[in-house]
Amino acid sequence: MPTNIFAKISASNIFKDERYLYPEYIPEKLPFREAQIEEIAYALKPALRGGKPQNLFIYGESGTGKTVTAKYVLRELEEYTSKAKGIYINCFEYNTRNAILNKLCLALGRAVPRRGIATDEVYAELLSALKRTSVVPIVVLDEVDQLVSNRNISLLLYDLLRIVEHQQAYIGIIMISNNAELLAMLDSRVRSSLLSKEILFEPYTPMQLKQILKERAKYAFFENALDKEVINVAAAYAAKHKGDARIAIESLLIAGRIAENENASKVTLAHLRKAFEQIKPRALQKAEPFLDPHEKQILAILCRHEPLFSGKLYELYCKQVKQPITERSFRKKLNRLAELNLIELSDVSKGIRGRTREIRLKQPKDAIERMFEDSQGGGFHSK
Template structure:
């Protein structure tokens, strides 16, 4: 296929009318099956239009239950209404997972309201100070949305949150409300009670979508995204069913649909079929794993290599001790300084959290307590991503051979 032909195909896609509406950050004009939630949030925030401070709001719900979309949607409508009425209302959205230090969060908020703050260099306290002094010069209602707030608490405690919830005491004209969004319900338990009560003036829960609701969502977006009649009848139900299995994640469902369309297009098909969805599922998982592995720091990669070697490419579950032995071997071959056992243990925990391995603590009684570790992603994908790092060249051959040799042993 010539380059020109590639371009031509993309330009007049037989599949997509408007691919953007399937992207994760797209906020549609209608959010099916979230009418109740929209209304509740609207009711909570509405006082802002009269110049009153809305109650702080705390929202729980698993990933892909529409929390972010609903909040953004209501905020934009609220801002529009405020403009119409001439009242000053501003929503400030911060995703805490992406800007996961107190400093960056405060800096983002400060920048949004027009204070000048450098990327780094100041103390967190000083940024907070600048934020406050800027706000003191303003009036109006500021609604700060802290999305995925649990990331902040887990890594840095609730100090910032405490300060933010009490910021109104330092202001006279401007007022601040906070909307906290989280997908882990249990993180609230280890929150300072003062923060908890102040943040949770109002609380609401977003339930997962079921397969039927997912179908509606997909159907609505598909009408905008795809050309007429390119989706085979069973495509949407399949995407919905797969995503419903993963705790009703609408985002996952939309990803599946989009990638399935992209695959169909790449294959030059003029219809999106079930098979494309299945391929999409694999591709999404592969990409996720590859991204995670690629961005790992050196010793995490080495530990992952050790796990693959020790477990024979994921065939056998292994213990932390066994992994550490392999890790030391690898490090010696590469002539790199080794990290401590404690650190390797920590790295194993991190890899577990990233979902590329599975580690479970067990007790073997007399023979001690340990974690048994197995792979949670395709070993071949992980190996391939490790190969991209030239540092690992000298050992990968051995790791790969080890992974295969156990395979062969099993076959015999």
């Protein structure tokens, strides 16, 4: 009898369980972040008695463990008490004041339609939800820079701080950013009432990266599945990229998959080098899950025809989609792609015909193309 196809391909001598290498996995231990974990926990401690937590501003380079550490502490907090509730918000996904207030309502058990409701009404809902609960929400605003570019953040923080001042309901606010200067960019009134404590996440050293990798690999790979130097080389590579643990962990995952597809008995340095080539730039990786089909279509056209003037780009776009958006909405999409650091817009003079914008990709073309291969055109709607 022929063997089942999945039985045949699922046997692995490489991965025990690759999920331990996924970006969303929260490890049981976070080596070298003990001090930060403790600092965050102390700031949140008042919430255990229904009191007012200290607000936090967490900052540092990419891959220094800011997100995973915040999630780790929230998990611990919720395991320990039902008096506080962690609400994690990625501002790539929720990038307006309205969307965030909405999400907070939802997290507190109030469903509000996501569109078509004025921000003031959503705010009123949030206040009434808070009145009825004794739980202290701890709101994590990750990638909070995404709000600054929309000039939204001061207003949003003002909303949240007002709750604390007038309603005697307490909320903890944890902001996470790559940008150390972010607080300085806030409205001064908001900044002074925020009174937040700052926590810096330093880049990992090569030795630390090695240790982190060893720990994660222990659960993900079978013993002896990694060639001797693989962890060292992955750690050194990540150290060169500003101590980014994400690069280290992702390169092991990709290398493991390449080895598996080749039916190799071990992950070798050759697999790892191939993996390095496939790692997506951080800007692309962060933005990708939140790109809509129109934005993806624009990137796909640019992959084939860059650079393009905006008029020509819109024309090509209209030819390729079933229901094109208006030129005005299209311009907004271009601005957003530029804010996400995926494209570059430069003003150029077209002589007597005035000015136009020239558009180029800001991330490597092959990385963007790979994104389309990975999603197999998901969300695409070409004619």
